Amino acid sequence: MRFLLKVLRGIRRRRGRTLKQLVSDADYHEIEAYIEQESLTGKLENTEALIKAAFGGSPDLVFRRMRLAANDQIEVLVCYIDGLVDMHLLAEAILGPIGSELPFDLPLPAAPKGAYDLLGQSLLHGAALQEVDELGDALKVLSKGFAVVFVEGVAQGQAYAVQGWVERSVEEPTTESAVRGPKQGFVENPRVNTSMLRRIIGAPELWFEELEIGGVTKTKVTLAYIKGIASNDLIEEARRRLQSITVDAVFESGYIEEYIEDAPFSPFPTLLRTERPDKAAGSLLEGRIVIITEGTPFVLIAPAVFASFLMASEDYYERSWTSSFLRLVRIIAMFISLTLPSFYIAITTFHQEMLPTPLILSIAAQREGVPFAAIVEAIFLELSFELLREAGIRLPKVVGPAISIVGALVLGEAAVQAGLVSSAMVIVVAFTAIASFASPIWSMTLSVHLLRFPIMILAGSLGLFGVVMGLSAVLIHLSALRTFGVPYLEPFSPVIFPQWKDAGIRAPLWMMDVRPNRKSEQDRIREEPEQKPRPPQS
Amino acid sequence: MAGLEKGKINSKQLFTLLVLTRLIAILLDAPTFSATSIGHDAWIAAVISTSMVLVWACFLVHIGGKFPGMTIIEYSQLVLGPWLGRLAGFLIILFFIQESARAVSVCGAAYVTAVMPETPLLVFVLMITFLSANAVRGGLEVLARAGTIVFGVTIILLTALLILPLNKMDFNYLRPMLAEGWRELQKASLLSFTMYTDYLIITMLLPYLENQKSAARTVAYATLVSGVFIAVLSIVVVVTFGPLISYVNLPAFSLGRLVDFALIIERLEIIPLIAFTVGTGVKQALLLWGVVLGLAQIFNLKEMQALAYPVGLLIVAFSLWIFHGALDKLNFISLRSFGILSILMGVVIPLLIYIVGWIRGSFASAAKKGADRD
Numbered sequence: 015m016r017f018l019l020k021v022l023r024g025i026r027r028r029r030g031r032t033l034k035q036l037v038s039d040a041d042y043h044e045i046e047a048y049i050e051q052e053s054l055t056g057k058l059e060n061t062e063a064l065i066k067a068a069f070g071g072s073p074d075l076v077f078r079r080m081r082l083a084a085n086d087q088i089e090v091l092v093c094y095i096d097g098l099v100d101m102h103l104l105a106e107a108i109l110g111p112i113g114s115e116l117p118f119d120l121p122l123p124a125a126p127k128g129a130y131d132l133l134g135q136s137l138l139h140g141a142a143l144q145e146v147d148e149l150g151d152a153l154k155v156l157s158k159g160f161a162v163v164f165v166e167g168v169a170q171g172q173a174y175a176v177q178g179w180v181e182r183s184v185e186e187p188t189t190e191s192a193v194r195g196p197k198q199g200f201v202e203n204p205r206v207n208t209s210m211l212r213r214i215i216g217a218p219e220l221w222f223e224e225l226e227i228g229g230v231t232k233t234k235v236t237l238a239y240i241k242g243i244a245s246n247d248l249i250e251e252a253r254r255r256l257q258s259i260t261v262d263a264v265f266e267s268g269y270i271e272e273y274i275e276d277a278p279f280s281p282f283p284t285l286l287r288t289e290r291p292d293k294a295a296g297s298l299l300e301g302r303i304v305i306i307t308e309g310t311p312f313v314l315i316a317p318a319v320f321a322s323f324l325m326a327s328e329d330y331y332e333r334s335w336t337s338s339f340l341r342l343v344r345i346i347a348m349f350i351s352l353t354l355p356s357f358y359i360a361i362t363t364f365h366q367e368m369l370p371t372p373l374i375l376s377i378a379a380q381r382e383g384v385p386f387a388a389i390v391e392a393i394f395l396e397l398s399f400e401l402l403r404e405a406g407i408r409l410p411k412v413v414g415p416a417i418s419i420v421g422a423l424v425l426g427e428a429a430v431q432a433g434l435v436s437s438a439m440v441i442v443v444a445f446t447a448i449a450s451f452a453s454p455i456w457s458m459t460l461s462v463h464l465l466r467f468p469i470m471i472l473a474g475s476l477g478l479f480g481v482v483m484g485l486s487a488v489l490i491h492l493s494a495l496r497t498f499g500v501p502y503l504e505p506f507s508p509v510i511f512p513q514w515k516d517a518g519i520r521a522p523l524w525m526m527d528v529r530p531n532r533k534s535e536q537d538r539i540r541e542e543p544e545q546k547p548r549p550p551q552s
Numbered sequence: 553m554a555g556l557e558k559g560k561i562n563s564k565q566l567f568t569l570l571v572l573t574r575l576i577a578i579l580l581d582a583p584t585f586s587a588t589s590i591g592h593d594a595w596i597a598a599v600i601s602t603s604m605v606l607v608w609a610c611f612l613v614h615i616g617g618k619f620p621g622m623t624i625i626e627y628s629q630l631v632l633g634p635w636l637g638r639l640a641g642f643l644i645i646l647f648f649i650q651e652s653a654r655a656v657s658v659c660g661a662a663y664v665t666a667v668m669p670e671t672p673l674l675v676f677v678l679m680i681t682f683l684s685a686n687a688v689r690g691g692l693e694v695l696a697r698a699g700t701i702v703f704g705v706t707i708i709l710l711t712a713l714l715i716l717p718l719n720k721m722d723f724n725y726l727r728p729m730l731a732e733g734w735r736e737l738q739k740a741s742l743l744s745f746t747m748y749t750d751y752l753i754i755t756m757l758l759p760y761l762e763n764q765k766s767a768a769r770t771v772a773y774a775t776l777v778s779g780v781f782i783a784v785l786s787i788v789v790v791v792t793f794g795p796l797i798s799y800v801n802l803p804a805f806s807l808g809r810l811v812d813f814a815l816i817i818e819r820l821e822i823i824p825l826i827a828f829t830v831g832t833g834v835k836q837a838l839l840l841w842g843v844v845l846g847l848a849q850i851f852n853l854k855e856m857q858a859l860a861y862p863v864g865l866l867i868v869a870f871s872l873w874i875f876h877g878a879l880d881k882l883n884f885i886s887l888r889s890f891g892i893l894s895i896l897m898g899v900v901i902p903l904l905i906y907i908v909g910w911i912r913g914s915f916a917s918a919a920k921k922g923a924d925r926d
Contacts, residue, residue: 483679493697494690507700
């Protein structure tokens with residue numbers, strides 16, 4: 015690299031080429047190195063040319079050369095990217111003060127450095143001020159929506175936070191809607207997201223750490239935890255994993271997830287994602303960490319055990335009995351979604367004696383005209399269901415009804431009429447589909463969809479034995495999984511009875527007086543015990 | 553030693569593994585019904601044999617406590633000397649291999665005879681062994697965690713199985729007690745005791761237990777709980793089948809066949825068979841783990857995981873020719889063949905190690921060694 019730089023500099027000196035030409039010939043890394051090499055000289059002409067060259071003369075880059083109204087000997091360059099800054103704010107906080115007389119009896123600046131300091135200390139009032147000494151820093155903050163002010167003769171710049179751009183407002187989360195509970199979801203702006211967490215958790219122990227990941231995208235990634243509740247090992251581990259990412263682009267939290275998850279080849283997700291601030295806050299209070307990525311409303315929660323994929327934040331807002339019942343329903347739904355077609359295939363193909371005679375006769379009568387084996391039929395229908403689902407998500411909204419008509423009529427009705435599939439199989443597949451959508455976390459739903467097919471093939475070849483073998487293989491895999499050091503099947507295996515209060519069932523809140531013990535010496539007391547509400551003793 | 557198996561298990565996991573190991577033994581073979589003539593007194597034999605197993609298991613824990621942090625393979629070398637000790641360890645490993653092969657072969661045979669007669673035995677044996685070898689590669693922790701879930705499933709299914717045939721039970725079949733006399737009962741109890749020699753795996757598991765002090769209590773609980781299940785199972789089989797019990801070969805399986813539940817599901821024999829299969833898988837994985845660890849310790853290997861698949865393949869081959877048929881299996885389960893073998897392996901060898909160790913004063917040096925390691 016250093017050699018390259020030398021060559022580059024040599025080229026510039028020898029042939030006297032302009033900066034712009036030089037940049038346009040170089041590849042990405044050469045430009046990076048070149049920018050790093052260049053420094054601010056204090057000559058506005060030069061600075062403008064450098065910045066312009068680095069951005070390749072992009073039209074959204076705006077330069078404004080002004081003279082300080084208080085002392086027209088001093089020249090000022092204001093530089094920003096159009097569209098990333100709030101124009102009103104810019105005019106009011108930066109351009110306005112530069113172009114007006116000094117408001118009160120401030121000493122008139124004579125030297126450029128004096129004017130520069132005066133600008134920073136009292137004249138300009140952008141919210142956050144950041145000194146930039148290097149060209150690279152200036153370019154970086156420009157891309158983040160800062161306005162940078164340079165003064166002729168000073169080899170430094172001041173960057174003011176005047177960001178303002180169009181963004182989605184806080185809306186109800188679309189993928190995790192709840193009947194009862196807060197209706198606001200995370201948005202793409204990480205600052206808004208951290209503010210939502212702060213508004214829920216008032217304690218100053220809620221700490222954020224910000225990292226910049228992505229060599230090209232320079233995406234802000236925020237690690238959030240509650241100091242004193244999350245174990246230090248966990249925080250350290252999360253920080254280490256995040257810092258070890260070196261990649262050019264991060265567009266979504268899925269990118270982060272793939273670089274920090276424990277088992278990259280597992281079909282099961284080992285990080286939980288959510289759009290709901292209340293869920294993230296709840297996780298923080300259980301001693302977990304939250305990773306907020308710029309540009310996506312989905313935040314990551316770690317560690318995420320298997321049981322947490324069956325929980326919805328609504329469970330804690332409804333009463334204990336109903337929530338426990340709903341969790342049970344979700345567990346059964348997940349099991350059905352994973353195995354129902356397999357059981358159907360196995361029983362109709364190998365174990366007809368398990369069904370009562372009238373039922374098996376009726377199924378046999380339906381299957382009479384069907385030319386395929388049950389496994390073929392099932393795979394055909396399951397695949398067509400997956401197709402329908404995928405098409406339903408991707409296609410333009412206006413054609414939505416068409417596809418559902420085609421799906422319902424052609425696949426459901428006509429295929430049965432034509433004798434291609436039996437109606438019992440259609441019922442099984444439809445039931446499986448409904449069950450699969452009862453899972454509150456989409457990534458887990460997809461994993462289950464994926465695992466269904468191998469188990470179906472096993473069922474078609476070895477009957478219930480095959481199903482059992484398939485499930486055992488899944489079980490062994492799950493037992494081997496860990497998520498940030500926590501066994502994935504906890505608290506069911508290894509058995510931790512106190513945590514069963516909030517796993518398969520949801521015990522009343524006043525019973526859950528201790529936080530889940532994530533191997534920590536940390537604060538584990540959630541509430542005073544003995545808070546069961548009682549009627550007044552008369 | 554610590555380098556070979558890095559995992560640790562807690563006492564709950566030890567409990568589940570031991571209960572599964574013992575329950576699967578009785579679900580697989582029911583010698584008290586088929587191989588002896590005591591018939592309806594089988595539950596008394598179950599109670600007596602459970603107390604025998606209890607004493608014996610406590611002895612195993614006791615001897616393990618004398619050699620802290622060591623498996624039987626290691627302390628047999630310490631006590632009997634490198635060569636004789638290795639020989640004893642190797643015999644125990646062979647016994648584990650045989651038990652593992654027998655378990656998986658019986659399970660596969662149950663599928664072949666009852667559910668899928670045209671599928672070769674190899675398919676079942678191979679798949680179960682492949683999965684358990686897979687679990688062994690994951691280490692003891694994976695094995696224990698999978699075992700916990702399997703334990704839950706098995707216990708639920710087994711309990712359902714013991715309750716559902718309630719309408720077919722006639723408790724008069726339990727009478728008269730001790731019709732065949734004490735001598736037959738003694739024989740039956742001893743035979744029943746020999747069925748649980750797989751418990752010898754305790755001597756391999758103990759060094760990996762987190763809370764060493766709870767070892768004896770955990771083992772005792774596991775023995776008692778499984779004993780209660782076996783006794784209840786014996787009673788249920790007797791009162792359900794009455795005079796037919798001498799023909800009952802796989803008791804749990806036959807019970808399932810009788811069940812019809814609310815006109816939805818009939819002939820639930822597949823349900824015990826499922827419990828049975830996953831339980832056999834865990835038991836086999838545990839034994840396989842013992843074999844792999846033992847081999848690694850005998851030959852001073854640096855890593856044990858690599859042995860899982862080869863030894864698994866050996867077990868598959870062994871399980872295919874271990875029996876020439878159902879009759880052969882029945883004949884094998886008797887005091888004269890299996891009984892002698894298992895008493896030799898399970899009782900004589902540990903006792904020998906204990907006595908020789910006591911005479912040679914190996915306990916003190918072992919305790920010192922253990923203290924040094926800590």
